[in-house]
Amino acid sequence: MAADEVLSRERILEAAEDVLRRFGPQKATVVDVARALNVSHGSVYRHFASKAALRDAVAERWLARVSAPLEAIARDDGPADARLRQWFDRLIEAKHRKVLDDPELFETYHRIAMDAREVVIAHVDHLLDQLTRIIADGAAQGIFKTTDPIATARAVLDATARFHKPAHAGEWRDPGIMAAFDGVWKLVLAGLKAG
Amino acid sequence: MAADEVLSRERILEAAEDVLRRFGPQKATVVDVARALNVSHGSVYRHFASKAALRDAVAERWLARVSAPLEAIARDDGPADARLRQWFDRLIEAKHRKVLDDPELFETYHRIAMDAREVVIAHVDHLLDQLTRIIADGAAQGIFKTTDPIATARAVLDATARFHKPAHAGEWRDPGIMAAFDGVWKLVLAGLKAG
Numbered sequence: 001m002a003a004d005e006v007l008s009r010e011r012i013l014e015a016a017e018d019v020l021r022r023f024g025p026q027k028a029t030v031v032d033v034a035r036a037l038n039v040s041h042g043s044v045y046r047h048f049a050s051k052a053a054l055r056d057a058v059a060e061r062w063l064a065r066v067s068a069p070l071e072a073i074a075r076d077d078g079p080a081d082a083r084l085r086q087w088f089d090r091l092i093e094a095k096h097r098k099v100l101d102d103p104e105l106f107e108t109y110h111r112i113a114m115d116a117r118e119v120v121i122a123h124v125d126h127l128l129d130q131l132t133r134i135i136a137d138g139a140a141q142g143i144f145k146t147t148d149p150i151a152t153a154r155a156v157l158d159a160t161a162r163f164h165k166p167a168h169a170g171e172w173r174d175p176g177i178m179a180a181f182d183g184v185w186k187l188v189l190a191g192l193k194a195g
Numbered sequence: 196m197a198a199d200e201v202l203s204r205e206r207i208l209e210a211a212e213d214v215l216r217r218f219g220p221q222k223a224t225v226v227d228v229a230r231a232l233n234v235s236h237g238s239v240y241r242h243f244a245s246k247a248a249l250r251d252a253v254a255e256r257w258l259a260r261v262s263a264p265l266e267a268i269a270r271d272d273g274p275a276d277a278r279l280r281q282w283f284d285r286l287i288e289a290k291h292r293k294v295l296d297d298p299e300l301f302e303t304y305h306r307i308a309m310d311a312r313e314v315v316i317a318h319v320d321h322l323l324d325q326l327t328r329i330i331a332d333g334a335a336q337g338i339f340k341t342t343d344p345i346a347t348a349r350a351v352l353d354a355t356a357r358f359h360k361p362a363h364a365g366e367w368r369d370p371g372i373m374a375a376f377d378g379v380w381k382l383v384l385a386g387l388k389a390g
Contacts, residue, residue, distance in 0.1 A: 191386030
């Protein structure tokens with residue numbers, strides 16, 4: 001089958017996302033994905049060993065859309081305080097947009113991610129790693145005072161949970177949410193500078 | 196009826212809590228509460244105008260069990276940094292105990308509280324008021340630097356959300372949760388002292 005020959009991981013994932021959006025995570029099957037691609041389900045299984053592996057890859061792709069654009073900020077070498085704020089602004093904007101633009105689609109992906117525990121843990125580790133690099137840069141630049149950038153990154157991520165953790169998604173329509181973030185940001189920044 | 200004569204608000208609330216625990220918030224009725232007290236439902240309505248008023252009073256009583264013991268810490272005149280930590284330790288201990296001791300009962304009360312929006316808002320305002328007084332004391336004592344204790348109190352409450360907001364209750368069994376709080380506490384305290 002000609003379609004099979006050019007069947008890439010990427011194409012399967014795109015079709016899987018489409019199927020999941022249409023049928024929901026409970027009803028969608030590998031057969032649905034194969035049908036959408038006009039290939040046999042064996043062809044899909046050649047790339048993903050199980051429905052769970054395909055689900056994990058969809059969750060990973062979804063979460064990477066949040067973390068990947070933040071990587072450039074973590075890699076930059078500008079002043080760490082400005083980069084930290086920029087990192088949070090982008091993270092919060094991406095998260096809030098996901099929830100507010102299409103709450104139903106967000107709910108679908110969120111449920112998929114909740115079943116892909118390892119993928120979520122890896123995603124949070126990735127965010128923590130980006131934060132740690134920015135904070136370590138800040139310590140090297142003399143802007144932040146910390147002897148343990150990993151622990152500090154974890155504290156900063158925890159202190160801002162209300163603004164990026166899906167458990168708080170219901171509060172993100174509140175018009176005062178970014179003013180509230182600004183209050184936490186000032187407190188956290190003062191803490192980072194004072195050490 | 197003799198029982199009616201000594202029927203107090205307090206006795207009705209105790210019976211209502213008992214009925215809610217047994218039947219759940221959906222099924223429990225004012226008639227069930229009256230039956231448990233061996234009085235007419237009219238007697239209950241003399242104290243609470245509606246089922247909603249009774250539900251609100253139950254939610255209020257439940258939330259007051261968290262905030263009332265904190266009041267002494269807010270009123271104290273010792274060093275504000277120690278009081279602030281004590282206030283959070285007590286708040287977090289009370290919240291975690293509620294959830295971990297009897298998750299089902301917590302779920303019941305939580306659902307009641309979620310329907311009593313005004314009561315929850317008043318409860319959070321009460322906590323914010325206690326926090327504001329401690330932070331204002333800290334500013335007067337020269338321990339904290341802030342010109343707006345209300346805004347600072349709100350930022351401190353937001354920054355610690357992961358440890359006391361029911362949205363995070365699922366994370367409170369994590370054995371590392373108090374070490375995580377300690378990390379946030381250090382960051383927040385440094386921020387409060389630096390201003």
